[in-house]
Amino acid sequence: MASRLHIPTAPYRPGEQPDFSTIKLPKAGELARPDELVAANECSELPFNLLRVLDDNHQATGPWDPQLPAAVLLDGLRYMLLTRLYDERMLRMQRQGKMSFYLKCTGEEAVSVAQCMAVNDGDMLFPTYRQQGLLITRGYPLLDMMCQCLSNAGDKLQGRQLPVMYSSDVHKFFSISGNLGTQFSQAVGWAMAAEYRKTNDIAVAWVGEGTSAEADFHYALTFSSVYRAPVILNVVNNQWAISTHQNVAGGDQNPFAARGIGYGIPGLRVDGNDFLATYAATRWAAQRARTGGGPTLIELYTYRAAPHSTSDDPAKYRPTDEWEHWPLGDPVERLKQHLVALDEWSETDHERMREELEDTVSTIWKEAVSLGTLNEGPHPPDAAMFEHVYKEMPSHLVEQRRQLEGRDERSN
Amino acid sequence: MNAVINLQDDRSERRTAPEGLRPETGSMSMIQALNSAMDVMLEKDPNVVIFGEDVGYFGGVFRCTEGLQQKHGEDRVFDTPIAEGGIVATAIGMGVNGLRPVVEIQFADYIYPAFDQIASELARLRYRSAGQFWSPVTIRTPCGGGIRGGQTHSQTPEALFAHVCGLKTVMPSNPYDAKGLLISAIEDDDPVIFFEPKRLYNGPFDGDPDKPAVSWDNHEKGQVPVGHYRVALGKAETVRAGNDLTILAYGTMVHVALAAAAREGIDAEVIDVRTLAPLDIDTLCESVCRTGRCVIVHEATRHCGYGAELSAQVQEHCFWNLEAPIERVTGWDTPYPHAQEWAYFPGQARVAKALRRTLDA
Numbered sequence: 001m002a003s004r005l006h007i008p009t010a011p012y013r014p015g016e017q018p019d020f021s022t023i024k025l026p027k028a029g030e031l032a033r034p035d036e037l038v039a040a041n042e043c044s045e046l047p048f049n050l051l052r053v054l055d056d057n058h059q060a061t062g063p064w065d066p067q068l069p070a071a072v073l074l075d076g077l078r079y080m081l082l083t084r085l086y087d088e089r090m091l092r093m094q095r096q097g098k099m100s101f102y103l104k105c106t107g108e109e110a111v112s113v114a115q116c117m118a119v120n121d122g123d124m125l126f127p128t129y130r131q132q133g134l135l136i137t138r139g140y141p142l143l144d145m146m147c148q149c150l151s152n153a154g155d156k157l158q159g160r161q162l163p164v165m166y167s168s169d170v171h172k173f174f175s176i177s178g179n180l181g182t183q184f185s186q187a188v189g190w191a192m193a194a195e196y197r198k199t200n201d202i203a204v205a206w207v208g209e210g211t212s213a214e215a216d217f218h219y220a221l222t223f224s225s226v227y228r229a230p231v232i233l234n235v236v237n238n239q240w241a242i243s244t245h246q247n248v249a250g251g252d253q254n255p256f257a258a259r260g261i262g263y264g265i266p267g268l269r270v271d272g273n274d275f276l277a278t279y280a281a282t283r284w285a286a287q288r289a290r291t292g293g294g295p296t297l298i299e300l301y302t303y304r305a306a307p308h309s310t311s312d313d314p315a316k317y318r319p320t321d322e323w324e325h326w327p328l329g330d331p332v333e334r335l336k337q338h339l340v341a342l343d344e345w346s347e348t349d350h351e352r353m354r355e356e357l358e359d360t361v362s363t364i365w366k367e368a369v370s371l372g373t374l375n376e377g378p379h380p381p382d383a384a385m386f387e388h389v390y391k392e393m394p395s396h397l398v399e400q401r402r403q404l405e406g407r408d409e410r411s412n
Numbered sequence: 413m414n415a416v417i418n419l420q421d422d423r424s425e426r427r428t429a430p431e432g433l434r435p436e437t438g439s440m441s442m443i444q445a446l447n448s449a450m451d452v453m454l455e456k457d458p459n460v461v462i463f464g465e466d467v468g469y470f471g472g473v474f475r476c477t478e479g480l481q482q483k484h485g486e487d488r489v490f491d492t493p494i495a496e497g498g499i500v501a502t503a504i505g506m507g508v509n510g511l512r513p514v515v516e517i518q519f520a521d522y523i524y525p526a527f528d529q530i531a532s533e534l535a536r537l538r539y540r541s542a543g544q545f546w547s548p549v550t551i552r553t554p555c556g557g558g559i560r561g562g563q564t565h566s567q568t569p570e571a572l573f574a575h576v577c578g579l580k581t582v583m584p585s586n587p588y589d590a591k592g593l594l595i596s597a598i599e600d601d602d603p604v605i606f607f608e609p610k611r612l613y614n615g616p617f618d619g620d621p622d623k624p625a626v627s628w629d630n631h632e633k634g635q636v637p638v639g640h641y642r643v644a645l646g647k648a649e650t651v652r653a654g655n656d657l658t659i660l661a662y663g664t665m666v667h668v669a670l671a672a673a674a675r676e677g678i679d680a681e682v683i684d685v686r687t688l689a690p691l692d693i694d695t696l697c698e699s700v701c702r703t704g705r706c707v708i709v710h711e712a713t714r715h716c717g718y719g720a721e722l723s724a725q726v727q728e729h730c731f732w733n734l735e736a737p738i739e740r741v742t743g744w745d746t747p748y749p750h751a752q753e754w755a756y757f758p759g760q761a762r763v764a765k766a767l768r769r770t771l772d773a
């Protein structure tokens with residue numbers, strides 16, 4: 001047989017009928033849970049499997065069940081729902097022209113909420129633009145998030161960043177970069193410093209599966225393995241990188257979680273729409289990192305239900321109903337069903353919570369727009385653009401600021 | 413985030429200095445001066461860590477970090493994988509977490525894999541987070557030709573970095589400045605790209621490859637204090653006062669310019685720019701406005717080279733005082749060749765011609 005160039009394609013394109021019965025879904029609860037300090041080689045089956053805790057009857061099962069109290073699960077449900085409602089509101093407002101851009105994480109809420117809840121407040125988060133749930137879970141004010149998206153007078157980032165590129169030192173949420181993947185290797189450095197300083201903090205970083213092709217992914221795995229840095233490296237495999245299917249990042253060869261083995265890093269492949277499995281995997285990796293075991297690579301297997309961003313039209317490259325066929329369902333719905341099955345929650349409770357959270361978002365939104373919008377202002381002052389280029393403003397920037405403000409005869 | 417961190421210093425047992433690391437006298441080569449700067453900073457600030465390719469056990473391919481791992485410990489001076497992007501990225505993360513990393517990129521020619529981390533991340537972190545996050549990384553890297561390095565061991569890409577706002581870009585021309593500037597760079601809370609002209613590592617070089625090599629021993633700027641001192645960033649130095657014209661140069665070209673002027677018997681004022689960004693425009697323009705003539709010399713290629721910026725600024729500030737066109741003497745707009753190295757290198761003869769043209773204009 002002659003060899004041929006392999007050009008991977010997406011399984012389904014617009015107009016085609018998605019059928020995901022080919023995706024092998026192992027039963028929940030079947031996967032063994034090794035000791036956190038296991039060697040990567042001794043758990044090399046994990047990345048080729050799929051860690052699931054919630055079964056088809058919405059029960060938690062198996063050794064990975066984190067056995068969380070109902071109150072904690074309810075918190076998780078609340079943060080996920082708030083994240084979704086926040087996204088919906090912001091999308092509508094973007095459509096109304098209040099913002100230049102917006103980006104949702106619909107269908108992926110369990111990733112950021114469960115993972116955030118599974119680590120400590122002192123742990124440093126190095127997110128992508130699709131982990132707004134981290135900030136919501138850490139209690140960052142919605143008002144500040146909205147003002148950032150509006151680039152208004154209340155924007156803590158002084159209008160410098162595209163909407164959703166949040167940053168909060170207080171909440172240990174690293175400033176989001178537009179350059180994909182750069183935070184992955186930076187997180188390793190942060191974790192190395194944590195070790196050097198003998199703190200017990202770890203770093204947690206995320207990239208999309210598309211971004212796993214960037215050099216920074218390799219740097220992060222190499223450096224974290226070499227120096228055994230206490231870091232959790234997450235690949236969110238939401239199937240799509242804009243219009244490019246995960247197969248084009250090599251997902252049709254081996255799972256992304258299996259990339260760790262070659263570096264001596266254990267890989268966990270997790271049902272990312274299963275709140276409990278996502279929590280349990282993260283907890284395992286955090287424990288490993290904190291006790292000297294070094295990094296873990298986690299692949300969160302999920303689906304990007306929303307368009308890539310407001311600049312994207314997925315109808316051009318995938319079936320519009322693909323998400324409805326996605327075999328792993330909706331993370332919010334699945335946790336809700338679990339709580340209902342536990343008799344801790346009901347549809348009525350859920351509706352009430354939804355209304356309450358919608359009201360909260362609406363109220364805060366009104367406050368946010370009262371501080372201005374991108375089109376109508378007020379914005380942070382123009383002169384603020386010269387601040388923070390350096391710690392102290394050098395003379396040429398002082399001069400340029402004067403020119404901008406028209407205080408210089410040469411201004412134009 | 414980078415609030416003062418109280419580190420328990422429990423490494424004192426390991427801190428016995430290897431014999432003979434520091435020269436007894438105040439005379440140091442540029443390599444020794446750089447080594448001393450790092451030694452002083454490792455001693456002074458427990459948050460300083462040093463890493464790069466071959467930097468730890470071996471002490472660097474140019475020996476700039478020799479003995480530092482032995483003296484300060486493996487967790488403070490260590491070898492890295494060969495991944496320039498990874499080196500800078502981890503340094504950024506460490507800096508965010510309170511450390512003060514000093515990394516070596518083995519040759520400036522190999523800094524490009526790290527360019528994204530430098531230009532998009534390191535340089536802009538403070539800005540994009542409105543001051544919430546910043547990382548005081550110093551990146552040391554040997555640059556420049558005249559060492560038979562061919563096109564992959566001879567580049568001086570300073571213009572690419574001086575163009576990036578948020579970075580400070582430095583290139584010393586002698587051991588005294590090298591140590592003082594490196595200490596300032598490490599202590600600075602902004603990121604600094606620190607270019608080390610490797611042709612000057614072991615002695616001053618006036619551009620004549622046929623002359624026997626000289627050491628720094630008898631050079632005034634080879635006399636270096638053993639302890640801590642700073643040479644301020646953002647300050648040029650007038651290395652020779654003169655009246656006929658002003659030469660702006662940095663790195664190896666400072667020595668070439670001095671020799672060319674001496675050879676022509678020209679009373680040139682020679683200014684060592686030292687910090688390319690932020691630029692000490694006042695010192696430069698005060699001189700050019702006085703002499704009315706300006707020649708700019710650098711080793712890197714000409715087109716969009718740093719000399720273009722110098723020329724533009726001199727023109728903006730000194731136009732009414734200029735009596736001749738501003739001249740640039742630079743490397744040709746070709747890669748740095750191997751066999752034709754000395755035809756490429758902007759040596760004394762080319763500088764001297766430009767000086768003559770400028771005086772005669």
Ligand SMILES: Cc1ncc(C[n+]2csc(CCOP(=O)(O)OP(=O)(O)O)c2C)c(N)n1
Binds near residue numbers: 130179211240304
């Ligand atoms: C270095 C870099 N290259 C390209 C882009 C443009 N870009 C933005 S998002 C994106 C797709 C990323 O996909 P993935 O990593 O899978 O994450 P997802 O958006 O699915 O969460 C691309 C190509 C960029 N921002 N940075």
